[in-house]
Amino acid sequence: MTTAFISHPDTLLHIMDGNHPESPARITAIKNALIQRGLYQKLAIYEAPIATDVQLTRVHSPDYIKKIRASSPKAGLVRLDADTAMGPMSLSAALHASGAAILATDLVLQGKVNNAFCCVRPPGHHAGRANSAGFCIFNHVATGVAHAMAIYGVKRIAIIDFDVHHGDGTENIFKDDARVMLCSTFQHPFYPHRGADTRSDTMINVPLAANSGREAYQTAFEEEFLPAINRFKPEVIYVSAGFDAHADDPLASMNLTDHDYVWITTFIKNIANQHAKGRIVSLLEGGYHLPALAQAASAHIHQLLL
Numbered sequence: 001m002t003t004a005f006i007s008h009p010d011t012l013l014h015i016m017d018g019n020h021p022e023s024p025a026r027i028t029a030i031k032n033a034l035i036q037r038g039l040y041q042k043l044a045i046y047e048a049p050i051a052t053d054v055q056l057t058r059v060h061s062p063d064y065i066k067k068i069r070a071s072s073p074k075a076g077l078v079r080l081d082a083d084t085a086m087g088p089m090s091l092s093a094a095l096h097a098s099g100a101a102i103l104a105t106d107l108v109l110q111g112k113v114n115n116a117f118c119c120v121r122p123p124g125h126h127a128g129r130a131n132s133a134g135f136c137i138f139n140h141v142a143t144g145v146a147h148a149m150a151i152y153g154v155k156r157i158a159i160i161d162f163d164v165h166h167g168d169g170t171e172n173i174f175k176d177d178a179r180v181m182l183c184s185t186f187q188h189p190f191y192p193h194r195g196a197d198t199r200s201d202t203m204i205n206v207p208l209a210a211n212s213g214r215e216a217y218q219t220a221f222e223e224e225f226l227p228a229i230n231r232f233k234p235e236v237i238y239v240s241a242g243f244d245a246h247a248d249d250p251l252a253s254m255n256l257t258d259h260d261y262v263w264i265t266t267f268i269k270n271i272a273n274q275h276a277k278g279r280i281v282s283l284l285e286g287g288y289h290l291p292a293l294a295q296a297a298s299a300h301i302h303q304l305l306l
């Protein structure tokens with residue numbers, strides 16, 4: 001039993017423009033760090049399938065999926081919103097990224113691996129039921145969660161989103177579904193300017209001021225997430241693993257270090273062991289400083305492997 005590492009070559013072919021921080025180099029940096037740390041050969045490596053329309057329609061409207069398919073350009077770039085664009089390979093990259101969440105769910109819920117990390121892009125947690133946003137086209141974590149509920153009959157799932165940006169797309173999809181709890185820390189006020197005033201029994205939104213570091217995150221996890229999760233007793237834990245709250249990240253202003261991502265991952269493993277038979281499906285979201293992303297993500301994956 002090990003950790004699955006799920007990716008696909010097409011995740012390297014989605015390019016929004018030559019200098020965009022959400023770049024294919026992010027995937028390569030993580031993989032290289034895993035190889036350098038001697039971790040890659042300990043992982044069970046899988047190639048992601050594509051997500052089917054049946055799987056995507058559990059979380060996105062059919063019209064939205066149709067619109068994305070129709071928008072896919074033969075050449076050049078098509079702008080979907082202020083921050084998100086599609087090139088000729090973007091549709092395939094996004095379909096394989098959601099497909100990674102499907103495969104990760106199958107592997108973890110069938111007991112073939114202890115846990116899984118989906119090393120995919122574009123990210124997903126800003127994509128809502130019928131909208132792209134913030135570099136995201138399809139919401140991969142939501143697609144995995146919906147698959148777990150539809151195919152495996154899972155009744156309670158917690159998503160822990162430690163990306164520096166609020167997981168507003170995930171909230172949009174699950175806010176009225178009592179089976180899904182979202183625990184999200186995020187810099188506030190900040191993009192996407194949502195989440196600070198929408199807390200409920202299953203939407204555990206914890207806005208944090210700019211320049212927050214270890215202490216604020218540990219307080220959020222221990223005093224906000226932990227009691228909610230202990231009440232909810234999730235059967236499996238999903239993670240929107242964004243590494244853009246790292247001190248070196250150029251897009252945000254938080255102060256986490258590699259060590260803090262070890263602490264966060266250990267926290268998640270502990271609650272997964274307590275409530276969910278250790279079952280964790282983690283997916284890459286943000287993280288834009290390549291060396292920091294490589295170190296923080298490989299530290300996260302190392303903890304998943306232990």
Ligand SMILES: [Zn+2]
Pocket residue numbers: 163164165242244285286287
């Ligand atoms: Zn982010």
